[in-house]
Amino acid sequence: MVMSTFSPDRDKHSFVTDIQEIRRRAREHILNGAVTEGYRGDRETVIRVLNEALATEIVCTLRYRRHYFMASGIHAQAVAQEFLQHANEEQGHADLIAERIVQLGGAPDLNPQGLATRSHAEYVEGDSLIDMIKEDLVAERIAIDSYGEIIRYLGANDPTSRRLMEQILATEEEHAEDLRTLLESLGSDGV
Numbered sequence: 293m294v295m296s297t298f299s300p301d302r303d304k305h306s307f308v309t310d311i312q313e314i315r316r317r318a319r320e321h322i323l324n325g326a327v328t329e330g331y332r333g334d335r336e337t338v339i340r341v342l343n344e345a346l347a348t349e350i351v352c353t354l355r356y357r358r359h360y361f362m363a364s365g366i367h368a369q370a371v372a373q374e375f376l377q378h379a380n381e382e383q384g385h386a387d388l389i390a391e392r393i394v395q396l397g398g399a400p401d402l403n404p405q406g407l408a409t410r411s412h413a414e415y416v417e418g419d420s421l422i423d424m425i426k427e428d429l430v431a432e433r434i435a436i437d438s439y440g441e442i443i444r445y446l447g448a449n450d451p452t453s454r455r456l457m458e459q460i461l462a463t464e465e466e467h468a469e470d471l472r473t474l475l476e477s478l479g480s481d482g483v
């Protein structure tokens with residue numbers, strides 16, 4: 293007879309069904325790193341979807357950087373600083389997504405070939421300061437919609453990737469709000 297070392301009280305609060313089995317599986321596939329047999333996502337699809345988000349972030353980084361260097365005119369200083377800050381934050385998002393892809397046993401797709409096709413948002417240069425802000429706002433709104441879909445897809449199957457995308461989505465919403473405020477202050481109603 294096996295004596296349990298758990299007190300009845302402790303047992304009542306334990307929700308892990310078979311800790312021995314979990315420990316055995318953890319050892320068996322140790323080279324899979326963070327991906328255990330308990331991972332409930334469709335790994336290949338999650339990696340593909342995250343690679344699309346990665347491409348989106350890179351295209352947004354490039355577009356904001358271009359706008360930063362090209363910003364000119366009477367309001368350019370403040371707007372250029374906003375473009376630069378967004379560019380750096382999009383780069384940060386790209387890095388976080390790439391890290392997560394590697395954790396899942398995938399490879400971040402950084403191939404410039406096909407980058408614009410993999411990205412959800414577009415690379416539009418824009419002619420004037422107002423055009424640039426409008427194009428950035430459109431791109432943010434595309435990211436907000438498509439990241440929302442990714443978050444709903446991940447659901448309860450990959451909470452870590454979902455939390456990451458939720459955190460990124462919150463920043464994209466701030467970006468969109470920043471841009472809307474800029475358009476307002478520059479006297480354009482965005483139409």
Ligand SMILES: [Fe+2]
Pocket residue numbers: 349352381382385460464
């Ligand atoms: Fe981003």
Ligand SMILES: [Fe+2]
Pocket residue numbers: 352378382432435463464467
């Ligand atoms: Fe953004």
